[in-house]
Amino acid sequence: MARSSKAIPWLLFAGGGTVTAFILPVMILITGLFALFGVFSGALSYETMQAFVGNWLIKIILFGILFLTLWHAAHRLRVVAHDFGIRADTGVAIVVYGLAAVGTVATVIALLSV
Template identity: 35%
Template sequence: MKTIDRHPPRSEEPIWWSLFGAGGSWFAMMTPITVLLLGVLVPLGLLSPDYLNYERVHAFASSWVGALLILGSIILPLWHAMHRLHHGTHDLKLRLGRAGKVACYGFAALVSLLSQWLLMHL
């Protein structure tokens, strides 16, 4: 009979899986709204392009709510995609090991930090 290890080694996987889930949820909820507004309503003339003039968009991006929405739209789906890519390499039997994990999650972290820095210096 096999015994249960009551003190298994700690894993960082819950962090990556939570970012994966948050990114997938964000993408599923926010992308259809964005496509509807920018890809359907504006081209059909149902929403005035004046709503998307530079001053309004800049004011929105400069507000804390706008900045959070923009960052969420960039960062969360990116973490989702990088987690999927990392686990996809396992499915393809590419033995990348720690280097693959560092490459995927390091890229997501780098782009996340760069996005925050660029948005702060608007």
């Protein structure tokens, strides 16, 4: 039997799982809830945040978080489809990984445009 290439998405899935569990909730709290309800409105103002994200180190960190989260979600959806008995694994993989790839490109464009 041939060794499976599933090792690659699984590594991204495993790394992304850690990021999704530990960092994503904090990101949602800061950018979703704090910003929405005006908590720390000075630090979260448009100008401050733009200068913050303008830093290359921050860009790289944000890319890491978003990239891993997207691929974690993609692989999780592939496994969920599998758990529901959908046997068209190749088709499912192309769709979910394709979405993650589009999201990754969008992330790069968004970060580079700041």
